[in-house]
Amino acid sequence: MSNQSGRMLPEVTAESRDFWTGGFEDELRIYRCRACRGWIHPPVGACWRCHSRDVGPEVASGTGKVAAYTVNHHQWFPAFPPPYVIAAVELDDQPDVRLTTCLVECDVDAVEVGMAVEVVFDKQDDVALPFFRPVTK
Amino acid sequence: MTFVDDRAVITGIGQSQIGRRIGRTGIDLALEASERAVEHAGLSFDDIDGVASYPGPVNAEGGFVGATTHDVRDAFGLKTRWHVSGVETSGQIGTLLDAAAAVASGRATHVLCFRSVWEATAQASGRAAALTGKMARASGHSEFRLPFGAASPANWIGMYAQRYMHEFGLTREQIGKLVINGRRNAGLNPNAIYRDPMTMDDYLGARLISWPLGLYDCDVPCDGATAIIVSRREASTGLNNSPLAIEAAGASLAERHTWDQRADLTTMASHDAADSMWETTKLTPGDVDFATLYDGFSYLTTQWIEALGFCEHGKVGQFLDEEDRYRLDGELPINPHGGQLSAGRLHGYGFLHEACVQLWREGGDRQIAKDVEIAAVGIGGGPEAGCMLLRREG
Ligand SMILES: [Zn+2]
Numbered sequence A: 001m002s003n004q005s006g007r008m009l010p011e012v013t014a015e016s017r018d019f020w021t022g023g024f025e026d027e028l029r030i031y032r033c034r035a036c037r038g039w040i041h042p043p044v045g046a047c048w049r050c051h052s053r054d055v056g057p058e059v060a061s062g063t064g065k066v067a068a069y070t071v072n073h074h075q076w077f078p079a080f081p082p083p084y085v086i087a088a089v090e091l092d093d094q095p096d097v098r099l100t101t102c103l104v105e106c107d108v109d110a111v112e113v114g115m116a117v118e119v120v121f122d123k124q125d126d127v128a129l130p131f132f133r134p135v136t137k
Numbered sequence B: 001m002t003f004v005d006d007r008a009v010i011t012g013i014g015q016s017q018i019g020r021r022i023g024r025t026g027i028d029l030a031l032e033a034s035e036r037a038v039e040h041a042g043l044s045f046d047d048i049d050g051v052a053s054y055p056g057p058v059n060a061e062g063g064f065v066g067a068t069t070h071d072v073r074d075a076f077g078l079k080t081r082w083h084v085s086g087v088e089t090s091g092q093i094g095t096l097l098d099a100a101a102a103v104a105s106g107r108a109t110h111v112l113c114f115r116s117v118w119e120a121t122a123q124a125s126g127r128a129a130a131l132t133g134k135m136a137r138a139s140g141h142s143e144f145r146l147p148f149g150a151a152s153p154a155n156w157i158g159m160y161a162q163r164y165m166h167e168f169g170l171t172r173e174q175i176g177k178l179v180i181n182g183r184r185n186a187g188l189n190p191n192a193i194y195r196d197p198m199t200m201d202d203y204l205g206a207r208l209i210s211w212p213l214g215l216y217d218c219d220v221p222c223d224g225a226t227a228i229i230v231s232r233r234e235a236s237t238g239l240n241n242s243p244l245a246i247e248a249a250g251a252s253l254a255e256r257h258t259w260d261q262r263a264d265l266t267t268m269a270s271h272d273a274a275d276s277m278w279e280t281t282k283l284t285p286g287d288v289d290f291a292t293l294y295d296g297f298s299y300l301t302t303q304w305i306e307a308l309g310f311c312e313h314g315k316v317g318q319f320l321d322e323e324d325r326y327r328l329d330g331e332l333p334i335n336p337h338g339g340q341l342s343a344g345r346l347h348g349y350g351f352l353h354e355a356c357v358q359l360w361r362e363g364g365d366r367q368i369a370k371d372v373e374i375a376a377v378g379i380g381g382g383p384e385a386g387c388m389l390l391r392r393e394g
Helices: A017-025 B026-041 B069-076 B094-104 B119-124 B153-168 B172-186 B200-205 B269-278 B298-307 B316-321 B339-343 B349-359
Strands: A028-033 A055-060 A063-072 A084-091 A094-103 A116-124 A127-134 B008-015 B050-053 B082-085 B110-118 B208-211 B223-232 B244-250 B290-293 B374-381 B384-392
Touching (some): A017 A028, A017 A055, A017 A127, A063 A094, A084 B153, B008 B026, B008 B094, B026 B069, B026 B223, B050 B069, B069 B082, B082 B094, B094 B110, B094 B223, B110 B349, B153 B298, B172 B200, B172 B316, B244 B269, B269 B298, B269 B374, B269 B384, B298 B374, B298 B384, B339 B349
Parallel strands (some): A094 A127, B050 B110, B290 B374
Antiparallel strands (some): A028 A055, A063 A084, A063 A116, A084 A094, B008 B223, B008 B244, B110 B223, B244 B384
16 A cells, blocks of 8 residues: 555665655756766666666756646545646756656646756655656746 | 568457456456357367467456466367467567467467456456555556556556647547547447447547546456467468468567657657568558557557558648548548447457458448458557558458
């Protein structure tokens, strides 16, 4: 069962540990290739671009843009009362690397492709889920 | 050049009872479909020396895995020389393409290929725990989606649809025309789950699941099994049906197997599979007489229409506006049986079954009026897909 908040938390693996816990130090940690410097997500033990095995987590900027989104209207989890926004966020560090994430602190009807967003961590038990919110200036 | 040198053909098909909550097990349904397919081909179980299925004994909830190859082997006492199942394949027909390769290379003569689901009954009896919280933690392919409330393929595919609509102006009304076409065809299919006509108001007025996808963009869980016999060509003479050739097949995957990392979010693995299929045949999209295209979600069909070259990339909205073109009496009928949205989620194999039904002219009220010789079948979407061209001979 999900934790007390109702969130379905991730099974933390050796490869994903930094991604799921970096938020406790306010860092968005994404796998990166030390040979070609390309970012990689979800984390995996080699670089699909150059085939180097020298990959590991690095600190990403934590900012990005909405590449695609959906407004979910169906109740799947108690912790996610509809409507809520799920988005594919492309990282400013490398736009063809995306995170599927939740958009928070935003008007559901105001979301659009290209919208600038920044990471905000939702800390639950032993993980900090990287959610994103609109950048406000 | 043709798929496995034209040495593999389809000789028989069978389907079990199909319905909502019919209270039968997935094995029972698989056996019924298998019996019908073997009989339809004019074979006996002594002739079956291979079995292929999707997905095999994987850990899944909610009636997704109705039966394994071993279940069917055991039940009928089959003596097989070859069998396979698996979920890491190209759409739901991936193992069927393997079966064709197996008969072509002499490893088997007649392979029974099947897919069985009993999702409606399983979910009614409270076994759909995957989304409701029996899992302690999201793991495997769910690890990076479930913690964000992205629980359903409707969410993952909804994002693709949104981006495509943003790029190319595709509208919900245009997608709705495809859905309504399927429902109209389902009205002529006695085995379809939903047969009442649907209007655009019905479509647009249905509750949203994950915008831009509404209730009628999502297929309907059902109970049912489908079986297909793939035979070595030399062994197909003297059987009940003129064989259907597998003219070409595509199973390619050009990018990572993920729902969100594809370089171009306005395409899917369907494009990879279709590209590789066309490379292996002299036929062109213009030669296709009709198509059965996966619609686990309506948007997946729009991707197949583009991927298979029935319209240019970015132009599927205009294609859908020409409704006469893809009706039963049109130039390119699509999903004569109603697809999974109306006829039930037989999970891929239903599209292959319908292509065979039409090519053998066994469609009854829904039989395409014109003579049909070439069918395109597209199954899957998102990160994995498979497609084939079938050709009627004689
Ligand atoms: Zn690299």
